[in-house]
Amino acid sequence: MAFLFSRSSRQKSPQELVRALRDSLKKLDHGLDKKTLDEITRYIGQIKVFLHGDGNTDPSPDSIAMVAQEAYSSDLLYYIIASQAVIDFELRKSSMSLFNGLLQRQIGTRFPTVQYLSTKEPILVLLVKSYENAEVVQNCGQTLRECVKHEQLAKIILFSDLIWLFFGYVQLPAFETASDAFSTLRDLLTRHKSLALEFFTENTEKFFQQYNNLLQSSNYVTKRQSIKLLAEILLDRTNFVIMTAYIDSPDHLKLIMNMLRDKSKNIQYESFHVFKVFVANPNKSKPVLDILLKNKEKLLVFLPEFHSDRTNDDQFNDEKQFLIRQIADLKPAQ
Template structure:
């Protein structure tokens, strides 16, 4: 007679079995309502157990490395069984641990390739309403951070970023970044920043086509009463507007008298950080060799105030002081020249 002190380990589910188990337990959240507390708790436990199994399959469990062939098979089955859709639509129903596992697994799934295609990315492209749903949930305090994490993984793929840029949902980010909940607003800004900086070609094409609508909304961020909104939106503007693919957009931007006035207003901000960022956009208006008459008139008319502001600007800390001072001196010289030309013409 032999004795065993350990229960034999239960064989792990195959990728196909796990995908179907995930589908089943997520669907059961609809039928096991909160009214039946015990059944609902069991359903949540099943979800958590299967999410842990998914994480182990995709990332390994410390002792065993993940199997690439199994991961790919699992990703394909997740698309086939529409589990990716369930992940998004059931997000608010699952527990915190499961949301954490999902955030970890989402990016791994998106990176799985069949031939030359990312199978899960293709699935989301064909079910683009999932992206809109995730954006809509970015102001839900329970799931906002998970949604933001999942969206930023999606933005890494140009085809999904392009959809998000062109979707009506984009306008929601202009509201989210001003929400009173700091964590939600900061996370929304992180997603918005990725959307405007990670895919320069798609962003440039979008801005050229939707220039008026986009910058009409963006101006409200730059003139917000909220200091964090002003500072972060100006910093972001500087980052994406000066990207080489956005040269055409920048050339259009610096012809706009209204935007010159906005940037001049930010030069007067009480925050030194905002003043410095505003200067780096203001200098492009001034350096433009093809300034329209309205821009020249504004600069000449306000030259005394502008010169005072420019002389009072603090130099950047670090090794950029010398370059900053050179640029500031050139801008001052150009504004003086404009004012002299204007007086002479007058």
């Protein structure tokens, strides 16, 4: 009767399930078929039991370790991301949940999957380039931001050509895609302050050039988000060096002064918070001082009426009065 208990009826081990899932995902390169998709769904469900338990019993640490180690050695995480463009929404959500579960795996202070991903740049490349496919942005963008929470992964993106792709992605016509890309860009530029400063310092000229393009974008959302983020970056004490470099430029001042007259009151308001950094700087460069002096009388007429309806915003009004006094007291350099 032994023949009744075939090998196929035996429950697969964690390692076997991971390899089977990887093999099924690889089959998608040759086209979709229901059998393969059903296999993928089944394998993901079974692997999740090893990772999270079945509701009645907790997962075994040994089983979790076996799933993770096999996922690393079989390149499963790469194939999960690579398959996102061809599977349906529910399967995307399920497979990315598996990816994220492994990403959050922690042993003491170590994150083994983060360490693994730091040696597998192609996976990060796929995640970043997911912005080129609107169908996968929702899941991949969220996962990318989970990766960026870890400094060693953020560093890989910041100090490679991947970072410059975001300056195109945030201007894509699809609102959800552009907004998601901007959320990730913001995290990259603000979450790890010392790392971001290192990036700004090494890429000052190129960064300003790319960022000024965003400030002149025809996309309203991109333009508003960009000027708001610029103010946040410049006003962060960590970024004193980059702030000084930015406000030393007369071209940057001209751009921000033009944005004070933008047709959008929201963009005008956010631009004010950058403009005040130029005016409040006690060590203005001569070209910047010359522009402010040239426009002194116009500014003293313009600023008192600037957003005069914000009567309940005490901080804004105090800052505006301070700028008016600073501009009124401007004198040519001796």
